Amino acid sequence: MKHSKQTLKGERFFRHDLNLYVNRETEAFSLSQHAHEFIELAYVMEGKGFHYVESEVERISPGQLFVIPIGVSHVFRPASADVAKEPLIIYNCIFTPELIESIIPFVIDKPIITFMEELKEEGLRYYSVSDIDAAMEKLFLSLYQEYSLQQSGSSTYLNSLFLQLIVTMYRFKHNEIKALPSKQDRFMQVLLYIEQNYAMELTLSHLTEKFQWSERHLQRLFKQHTNQSYHNYLQSIRIRKSCEQLRNSQFKISRIAESVGYKDINTFIGLFKRMIGQTPSSYRQQFK
Template identity: 60%
Template sequence: MEQVRQTFKAESFFSNLLLYVNRAVEDFTLPLHSHEFIELAYVAEGKGFHYIEDDVQRIHRGQLHVIPIGTSHVFRPSSTNALQDPLIVYNCIFTKQLVDNLIPLVFDGPIAVYLEGLKEETLPYHAVFDTDDEIGKLFLSLYKEYSLPRSGSTTYLNTLLLQLIVTIYRLHTETSRTAPGSPARFLQILSYLEQNYAEKITLSHLTERFQWSERHLQRLFKQHTGQSFNYFLQSLRIQKSCEQLRSTQQKISRIAEAVGYKDLNSFMVLFRRMVGETPGAYRRQFRE
């Protein structure tokens, strides 16, 4: 049976301000829908699925989705337990009229064309990956300013939106133009590991996600980090465990699991080999 698709009307979200920002914990109640405005949706936490027209995509933290006017979509979490496995998405929606107001402030032709494409509905749906948390920081500023307006908030929100659009444009064009194997493309893999180090990640997983061969990925890790993939991932996990040992009172077993090690003994052996002492001894240095 074909799903019922709703259309969200502009008047439900906008009054004098032609922009709306929210933070949503996604569930299974929102229907498949399109809208009369442009939407920028940023996955801030968790993972799940994005139903976009007739396609289904896996989503994870750090993705920014550009959803044009009239495109049907909905986000769904990967779990029904919103407390344990939440999917949190920040949304920034805005009208064609706001785009008209912003274009005169843009002095770079390609970015003005990009904005025109959003307004005229000629630019298709696309997504980018937030490689160094630029988009995440901008969305937090947008949400804070929108939720707690002060004098000059309209101007400030518009400047933040312009920064966000320029950042998205850069990531979109760099991703499509940069040759495989370059430092810019490899940075995407490092950022992905930084955000998902606790997951069960293998070279096969990365080859499927980034469309490179295992042999080529191993060469890239040696070239850009001086380490093998496995050693780099282990080092990253141990580094994250050190941060938690210094700053929290969590049990060592919980920290081991949080950084990706279900077997405590394996974690203890690896930690001692890399750090030179046990996790308990390491923690005591910062309690004295």
């Protein structure tokens, strides 16, 4: 794809009192490849597709965060032309170098300060980091909700969420660069596998066979690293994924239940109510 030299201006997005903008976008084919005079953090929330960056292209999938520096040309494209059936949903957090400068005085960790300073640089190469345990996903959802439904103190709260996101990005990027202890690295692969295959009949014995760990040892690792049993961890992912569909689709609740791994609708509704505090129907009604 030949990339455009179009540059998006910050004045198109930023309010006069806030150097931050958050949106949820269902990608299509209307926007041309473009650069911008601000920094963009783009999180793949749902669907699959492609990311064109300068003269490169790569496949993308949920749980990837892309850091797009000032001046870098890019665009997202869905995998299918039928975006109604196969949407590619991206959450964007864009911000100015001035936002970083205003927050740095409140940061006391020198590596984080250096990381934030680097984000402001023009000419920095784009990169991506992978989300583990949906840590960044939760922050993007909170950012979007706070930005869309602003209340008193929203600017302060948005800045605090933004700083949490920056620190989380740093941790993931740092862990991808250094050599992790083999046991920790293997367990992260277990978590990633569950995140990608949660709808399957995913038993603990299946994981022990695939990753060559005993059930007892895996249970101990889940308690140590997630503070949950394996069973509860899998349930939490399935319910979180069902919440995404309830917010963003009109699928029947029975279809959603089956798509996240529950064949019995009553089991799903009972579990959803216990974990979320309301029925799936009541939860969906909030987002209409």
